[in-house]
Amino acid sequence: xxxxxxxxxxxxxxxxxxVLVEEPLHGYEISRRIxxxxxxxxxxxxxxxxxxxxxxxxxxxxKASWQTTTSGRRRRCYALTAAGRKQLPPLRNExxxxxxxxxxxxxxxRA
Amino acid sequence: MPDFQQLVRARLGTLGISPALEDEVIAExxxxxxxxxxxxxxxxxxxxxxxxxxxxxxPSWVALAREISAAKxxxxxxxxxxxxxxxxxxxxxxAFFLMSAVARAVGDEDDVVRLRGAMTDSGGALFIxxxxxxxxxxxxxxxxxxxxxxxxNARTRLVAGLFPIALxxxxxxxxxxxxxxxxxxxxxxxxxxxxxxxxxxxxxxAPAIALALGALPFxxxxxxxxxxxxx
Numbered sequence: 520x521x522x523x524x525x526x527x528x529x530x531x532x533x534x535x536x537x538v539l540v541e542e543p544l545h546g547y548e549i550s551r552r553i554x555x556x557x558x559x560x561x562x563x564x565x566x567x568x569x570x571x572x573x574x575x576x577x578x579x580x581x582k583a584s585w586q587t588t589t590s591g592r593r594r595r596c597y598a599l600t601a602a603g604r605k606q607l608p609p610l611r612n613e614x615x616x617x618x619x620x621x622x623x624x625x626x627x628x629r630a
Numbered sequence: 631m632p633d634f635q636q637l638v639r640a641r642l643g644t645l646g647i648s649p650a651l652e653d654e655v656i657a658e659x660x661x662x663x664x665x666x667x668x669x670x671x672x673x674x675x676x677x678x679x680x681x682x683x684x685x686x687x688x689p690s691w692v693a694l695a696r697e698i699s700a701a702k703x704x705x706x707x708x709x710x711x712x713x714x715x716x717x718x719x720x721x722x723x724x725a726f727f728l729m730s731a732v733a734r735a736v737g738d739e740d741d742v743v744r745l746r747g748a749m750t751d752s753g754g755a756l757f758i759x760x761x762x763x764x765x766x767x768x769x770x771x772x773x774x775x776x777x778x779x780x781x782x783n784a785r786t787r788l789v790a791g792l793f794p795i796a797l798x799x800x801x802x803x804x805x806x807x808x809x810x811x812x813x814x815x816x817x818x819x820x821x822x823x824x825x826x827x828x829x830x831x832x833x834x835x836a837p838a839i840a841l842a843l844g845a846l847p848f849x850x851x852x853x854x855x856x857x858x859x860x861x
Contacts, residue, residue: 546662547666564687564688566688566689566690566693568662569658569694573698577701593657595654595657595658595661
């Protein structure tokens, strides 16, 4: 896996886990929240979101269950598991360190 | 409204995962596309624009199918093992231990056929028989509940709940075979039709009914959860 795809994947994991800390959400709502919280900088679509969600589910970081909404629609809602919650602080730290390093190197923050 | 499930299924093709899992994926992706389309329509887009917005962000459905397939591929324990074999075998082993305990309680741990006779012939033993059936109800319930939690469908849950009956059938077949192979000038007592019927009723049918009754409440999904229907 190249550096670019590692960064992409890592940031996607952090984004998804971060919005799921707030409450369990279905896929479309996850993508909407991420877009909203990042002012449209991070966008997920069908192709980028679901493979990632399934990988997180397989790792046991999120748990999905089918729920029927008041309007009668069936949605697969994702909730953070205890294991997923544990992953969040080290992930945040990693990213914080990554941005600091990048800043020291290229002055990203001052650019 | 377009049939998004059909649309997604046609584009994704076969994912190489279990049909139930594939249905889940298709239902979920179709729901996402419905949401994108509905949001676009609400914001004033035309039907054509809304559909484009829903479908355009997927550059390659083949690549998406490959990624989903890789992400969903089973780990060391596959779906069937989790939802059928694990709960079923655990309940079967529990039933074996219970049977051994009951056999010891009535003083004959080797001969299950005589155990059945002892249990049905005396009042006290009838109580043990009833308690045994109640425990089987519990095994049926635990097996089906466990299977449901592991994602088993209604049939898998029922089979997981009924698993201990395989032990009973195996015992009857083993005893029947062993008795048949022994040379004896007269037919053994328990091989006459009336005894065989009694064995079937008390040792196969009654526990099977108890297991099924225990499993019954867990064959349906909880009210706030529903499995996707096959398109």
